[in-house]
Amino acid sequence: MSMLKVEDLHVHYGSIHAIKGISFDVNEGEIVTLIGANGAGKSTTLNTIAGLLKPTGGHIYFEDNSIIGVPTHKMVDKGIALCPEGRRIFLQLSVEDNLQMGAYTRPAGEIADSIADVYDRFPRLKERYKQVAGTLSGGEQQMLAMGRALMSKPKLMMLDEPSMGLAPILVQQIFDIITELNKAGTTILLVEQNAQMALSIADRAYVLETGHIALSGTGADLLKDESVKRAYLGG
Amino acid sequence: MLSYLINGISLGSVYAIIALGYTMVYGIAKMLNFAHGDVIMVGGYMAYITSSYLGLPYGVAILISIAVCTLLGIFIEKLAYKPLRSATSLAVLITAIGVSYFLQNAALLIWSSNPKAFPNMVNFGTLELGNIRITSASIITFLSCVVIMVALTLFTNKTKMGKAMKAVSEDKGAAQLMGINVNATISLTFAIGSGLAAIAGVLLCSSYPNLTPTTGSMPGIKAFTAAVFGGIGSIPGAMLGGIILGIIEILSKAYISTELSDAIVFAVLIVILIVKPTGLLGKKVTEKV
Numbered sequence: 001m002s003m004l005k006v007e008d009l010h011v012h013y014g015s016i017h018a019i020k021g022i023s024f025d026v027n028e029g030e031i032v033t034l035i036g037a038n039g040a041g042k043s044t045t046l047n048t049i050a051g052l053l054k055p056t057g058g059h060i061y062f063e064d065n066s067i068i069g070v071p072t073h074k075m076v077d078k079g080i081a082l083c084p085e086g087r088r089i090f091l092q093l094s095v096e097d098n099l100q101m102g103a104y105t106r107p108a109g110e111i112a113d114s115i116a117d118v119y120d121r122f123p124r125l126k127e128r129y130k131q132v133a134g135t136l137s138g139g140e141q142q143m144l145a146m147g148r149a150l151m152s153k154p155k156l157m158m159l160d161e162p163s164m165g166l167a168p169i170l171v172q173q174i175f176d177i178i179t180e181l182n183k184a185g186t187t188i189l190l191v192e193q194n195a196q197m198a199l200s201i202a203d204r205a206y207v208l209e210t211g212h213i214a215l216s217g218t219g220a221d222l223l224k225d226e227s228v229k230r231a232y233l234g235g
Numbered sequence: 236m237l238s239y240l241i242n243g244i245s246l247g248s249v250y251a252i253i254a255l256g257y258t259m260v261y262g263i264a265k266m267l268n269f270a271h272g273d274v275i276m277v278g279g280y281m282a283y284i285t286s287s288y289l290g291l292p293y294g295v296a297i298l299i300s301i302a303v304c305t306l307l308g309i310f311i312e313k314l315a316y317k318p319l320r321s322a323t324s325l326a327v328l329i330t331a332i333g334v335s336y337f338l339q340n341a342a343l344l345i346w347s348s349n350p351k352a353f354p355n356m357v358n359f360g361t362l363e364l365g366n367i368r369i370t371s372a373s374i375i376t377f378l379s380c381v382v383i384m385v386a387l388t389l390f391t392n393k394t395k396m397g398k399a400m401k402a403v404s405e406d407k408g409a410a411q412l413m414g415i416n417v418n419a420t421i422s423l424t425f426a427i428g429s430g431l432a433a434i435a436g437v438l439l440c441s442s443y444p445n446l447t448p449t450t451g452s453m454p455g456i457k458a459f460t461a462a463v464f465g466g467i468g469s470i471p472g473a474m475l476g477g478i479i480l481g482i483i484e485i486l487s488k489a490y491i492s493t494e495l496s497d498a499i500v501f502a503v504l505i506v507i508l509i510v511k512p513t514g515l516l517g518k519k520v521t522e523k524v
Contacts, residue, residue, distance in 0.1 A: 052412075
């Protein structure tokens with residue numbers, strides 16, 4: 001079943017036509033990745049799905065309902081969470097308060113269990129639960145951003161460049177966590193510049209080039225594709 | 236000397252309550268609401284009309300005044316500032332000055348420029364300690380200020396809604412992604428700030444009973460100064476800044492010159508800003524990329 005369906009989506013920044021009619025879908029239980037160079041429109045696509053940007057044309061359906069025009073703060077209730085580019089955790093709040101904000105729309109009684117779940121997954125966060133988030137390292141901040149997004153118990157989790165600026169060992173760890181989350185039942189839409197890593201865990205992938213979808217296929221197929229290799233995998 | 240100090244603390248507490256409104260709105264909406272001082276004036280008039288014309292008891296008059304100002308604050312934000320959410324900060328600033336003049340002139344039209352003699356609504360006698368006399372207005376003003384500051388600090392640090400305010404102040408987009416309704420949060424901030432302005436209006440007029448349509452503008456500017464002085468965005472900073480400012484003002488009136496007291500107050504602000512640009516308790520926000 002298709003959980004998220006994007007049809008002929010157009011997005012403009014003023015007069016700049018950033019997304020030029022892309023269509024793709026994400027099925028329940030999948031990991032789907034959008035890869036491409038800087039400026040291809042990957043983050044724009046995620047931000048538009050989350051309602052932070054308004055599309056100038058096309059359709060977006062989540063579980064068969066159109067979600068265009070739904071305000072961003074209502075997306076969480078529908079089951080969509082975006083872990084934004086650059087993490088954007090609340091640097092002046094403590095780790096635990098950040099997690100609480102992630103569960104903002106959920107009843108108070110359910111929050112403690114979810115926080116315990118996040119701490120199980122990210123023991124580092126538990127050690128630092130009282131610390132102000134601005135004092136965390138880059139890797140810890142990424143874990144907090146992912147933990148915070150998980151707090152809303154999303155059906156679809158969108159991750160924008162989770163590996164950005166992290167040491168290789170941390171990148172591996174973050175991708176392991178993404179795979180685990182997916183196994184636990186969360187559908188994942190992943191945007192990455194690290195095409196190698198993204199394709200290796202993805203069920204399916206789309207290659208974005210300046211606002212178009214240039215290629216699509218299974219993660220394994222695209223890893224072997226000559227044009228993808230040349231353009232994104234450095235070989 | 237001591238009685239001057241007490242007067243200074245009392246006046247400073249009024250500045251502090253106004254400054255708390257400035258600093259909260261600035262902290263969350265990142266705008267300087269220059270109409271804030273004029274909401275004080277509206278609060279004063281509301282309490283005056285309901286008590287002097289309608290004959291309601293002071294307590295009820297104060298509550299009505301708070302309610303009207305709270306609604307006025309929400310209304311101003313919806314009508315004047317919300318449409319400018321994505322406009323440049325200069326456009327918002329000019330709009331705020333426009334709202335300020337609008338309120339003053341509306342008051343002029345409704346209540347004329349004749350000063351109204353405001354009754355002392357917090358008069359429960361005078362405390363005498365030796366040869367020092369402390370009015371109940373001074374004591375109540377100071378106590379209200381402390382209670383409000385503590386309540387706001389607890390609200391922003393301990394409650395879910397207060398934390399959401401902090402989240403909105405830091406990153407509106409990320410706050411929305413959490414499911415926080417940013418517009419509602421900003422409305423709430425204006426409501427709290429304007430309700431506080433009403434309290435400040437009643438307390439100010441109880442000590443300085445001369446109510447005119449421009450009553451709020453000078454205290455408004457001084458309180459803004461106090462907020463910057465203490466570190467704009469910081470709740471304890473607003474209180475500290477307000478009280479220090481009140482003391483400086485009264486002491487310079489008493490010992491240096493009545494005419495120069497305002498000049499001295501602003502001179503101190505300039506010196507503080509040169510030495511510590513973020514204000515006394517202002518934090519320098521360092522961003523990690």
